[in-house]
Amino acid sequence: MDLTWSEQDEQFRAEARDWLTANVPRQPLPSGDTAAGFAAHLEWERALHADRWSVVSWPQEYGGREASIWQWLIFEEEYYRAGAPQRVTQNGIFLLAPTIFEFGTKQQQDELLPRMAAAQDLWAQGWSEPGAGSDLAGISSRAVRDEQAGGWRLSGQKTWSTRGAFCTHLFGLFRTDPQAQRHRGLTYFLVPLDTPGVTVRGFDRLDGDEGFADVFFENAFLPDSAVLGGVDQGWSVAMSTTGSERGLTLRSPGRFLKAAAALVALAGERGEAATDLLRDRVARSWMQAHAYQQFTLAQVTDIVEGRPAGARSSLNKVFWSELDIALHETALELLGPDALVDGPWTRGYQFSLSGPIYAGTNEIQRNIIAERLLGLPRR
Amino acid sequence: MRFAPSDEQRELEAVVRQVLTDRCPPQTVRAGAGSAQVAALAESLAGLGVAGLLVAEDDGGLGLDENHLVSVFAQIGYAAAPLPLTATLAVAPAVLAAGAPDLLAKLVEGGLTVGADPAETGHVAFGSGVDLVLRGGFGGTGRIEILDVSDAAVSTSPSVDVALDLTGYAGARLVAAVDDPQVVRLAWERGVLATSAELIGLSRRMLDLTVEHVRTREQFGVPIGSFQAVKHHLATALLHLEFAVPVVATAGFELAAGLPGRLRALATAKALASEAAHVVGRAALQCHGAIGYTTEYDLHLFLKRSWALESSWGSAAWHRAALLDDLGVGLTGVRPAS
Structure with a gap:
């Protein structure tokens, strides 16, 4: 130590x-x-x-x-x-970029990464579909080979794409082998959203922000250079992204340390409204935020020393998402009637409620924890 | 920055684990105070020299620090060793060095067994065979009395943990009183840390037992561990455990380094380790079903020890209150007494 x-x-x-x-x-x-x-x-x-x-x-x-x-x-x-x-730029820099570094060709890296770093290209995720949320392997969007044109024709629909309405590009999975089942026969594509045949429809989220999007594909043509990883290899390529999403790149401990400090300050400001019952909850959140930081330090040590996080990233995801909600619930109770007014805590609370849903619901994460970390039998 | 046990810590841990695996199976925990099995366990531990873990090499000890204490006590918890090891290994060295230095050599040799009663409850855990009792110093303040109980009248109280051997003394002889604030604080902190690490080990043991059980126990023609409800109980249990482990390690590091702000890490360690043991214990009992609700099965040995330790050296609520004071938003009304 x-x-x-x-x-x-x-x-x-x-x-x-x-x-x-x-x-x-x-x-x-x-x-x-x-x-x-x-x-x-x-x-x-x-x-x-x-x-x-x-x-x-x-x-x-x-x-x-x-x-x-x-x-x-x-x-x-x-x-x-x-x-x-x-x-x-989060989805590009923290989720897509690690995948490009691992699976991209030199040409893809040279072309895409500098533009992503400069926020010239803005990337949205294209995982979920109306019929495939938690069950990502159940996607039905497809890419059909167009030999004549030397590329692929995409069709189908992606949805709940965060900031999709403002982004310029999308990364996502499409079925390239119609005979293959489940997670076989999928390919990871990098799609400019101004490609003819691609339509984006923005819609509002529960927390009032408007950045969600449906993305529709109607025979949209993409060249071979739009494939990341290899044809039909999309599942293993995508899994490297979801690993980062669940793990520390998506939610670094700094975010929760800051929130815990703000909660302590709020308890101090609220005077008599900060009852002992609420103060106790403030202590719980402070402790959990620091536990998350220390867990991360141990995890980074493991990564640096060649022990990848693997399924342990599911521990991060469940922990921070539940901590985030508890922390905001305590803040709202400290605010009392002032919580009716829109503000950073009320906004933060509504956003925190998405945590156990996105990046693989916490129910899915608990299955992964039980099966892959504890070795319980799959059904 | 390197957040992982050192090789030295791992080696010590392996040696202690081996002795406990050999000498402290559940039968030893059941055999309890005064049994030949427990005496043999005590002798084997003395042979390792762990009594001198925190004693300087110049004084015949191993000269190790609180990082090692965490490693050793996680193993002690895993085995639910029925000996007053927190008091003897973790608390006694600093207190004896300050108040009764002539007894330190005997402690290092393993010839002295020490019990502790920080909250002055009148009871000492694993107390029936101890030579000395360290009384007081709860919260790291006040004074600690070193009592010689070798000629005192002994009484035993029934405990939530049948192996706990809760012992009261009348007519103990005061050897010395230690009121050096630094020593009283250090004794308390080491007791809190050792107990936190022990709770980690207990949690790990209860979870291991349960995983083994749900993988093999079949109902409806399949292992019950294949049911999602069971999986989620145990995933939640593992989450609590996995996030308490690094917190206890941090407290060990901060104590070893003597960092001035270490109160927060220690409070967090005891609170989260206590909660982890509580959550893991509940899940373990539930997932064992009626099999776990017997004293013939071993789970209860670890479950009841964890209950005892949750309430010792400051409850989770007490430590949260201590943290709040340090953060400047302390409780305003009645606070947890212990």
Whole structure:
């Protein structure tokens, strides 16, 4: 056990903190999941990119700093501590990029990664379909070979695509082998949303933001270069993305440390409304946020030493999503009647409720935990 | 930054695990105080020199720190060893060094068994064979009395944990009183840490027993572990355990490093380890069905020990209250007494 940061890491932290202090907008931006807010967030993303803070762990040539995974964690901690805006580039940078680094051709990497880092291309996820949510292998969208044109014809529908209404690109799974069952015969495609035959329809979410989208495909043509990984290999390629989504890249501990600190401050501000019953719950959330941080430090040590997280990323996902809800519920009770007014805590609460649903519902995660970590029999 | 046990910690853990596997099967826990099995267990542990774990090498000890304490006590918990090891291994070294240094050598040799009663309840766990009792110091404040109980009158109280051997003493002789705040605080912190680690080990054991059970027990023609309701109980249990483990490790590190802000890590460790044991224990009992609700089956040995330890060295609620004080948003009304 050595829980001290190296001098180099401390320097990195200081540099990140200085930059964030000088550059984070004083007034919080409107939500990035609305049309108006999205534009403001793009401006912020480009400011991050200009000073090489948008993708700290990436190679220099793609706009990064080649920061270690430890430094990435430090940056995330400082980012949330500074109250910096939500990352509208998140799905590309944190979910797609690791997959491109692992499975992409050199040409795909050279073309796609710099534009993603600069927020020129904005990526939405295309996993779910009206008939395939938790059961991702049950998708029916398909890609049919067009030999004459030398590519693929996509048809079908993707849905609940976060910020899909504002994004320029989509990554997702399509069935390329109509004979194959379930998770065989799927292919991972990278789709520009301005491709003829692709239509995007935005719709509102429960929390009032409007960034959700249906994406319709009607014989949309894509060249072979749009395939990531290999034809019919989509499931294993996609699993690397969902691993990142459940694990620490989607929800770094910095986010919950910041929220726990804000909850403690709220309890302090609320005076007599902060009953002992609520204070006890504040302590629980504070402890869990720190447990999540320490779990992550152990997990990163494992990754650095060559023990991949694997199914353990399902532990992260269930834990942070349930912590997030509990923390916001306590905040709302501390606010009492003031919780009727729209604000960061009420918004945060509504958003937290999506946590146990997206990235694989917590029911699915508990199945994975029981079967793959505890070795219980599948049915 | 490296959040993982050192090789040295792992080696020590393996040695202790081996001794406990050999010498502390459930039959030993059942045999209880005064039995030949428990005496043999005590002798084997003494042979490892673990009594000197936290004693400096110059004083004949192993000169190790609280990181190692966590590793050792997780194993002790896994075996539910029926000996006053928290008091003897974790608490006594600093207290004796301050109040009765001439007894330290005997402790290191394994020739001295020590019990503790931090909350001054009048009861000492695993107390019927102890030479000394350390009384007081709850919460790391006040003073700790070193009592010689070798000639005292002994009484036994029934306990929630039948193996706990809750013992009261009348007519103990005061050897010394330690009121150095640093020592009293350290004694408390080490007791809290050891108990937290023990709860981790107990949770792990209860979960292992249960996983084994649900994989083999068949109902409706299939193993009951294939039912989603059972899977989800045990997934939730594992979640509580897996997020308590790193918290206890952090508390061990912060204590070993003497970090000034360590109260928060220690409070978190005891609260989350207690909760984990509680949740795992409930799931374990439920998933065992009626088989677990007997004293013929072993689960109850670990379940009842975990109940006893949840209420010792500060309950989860007490530690949450301590954290809140430190965060500046302390409880305003009646607070948990222990």
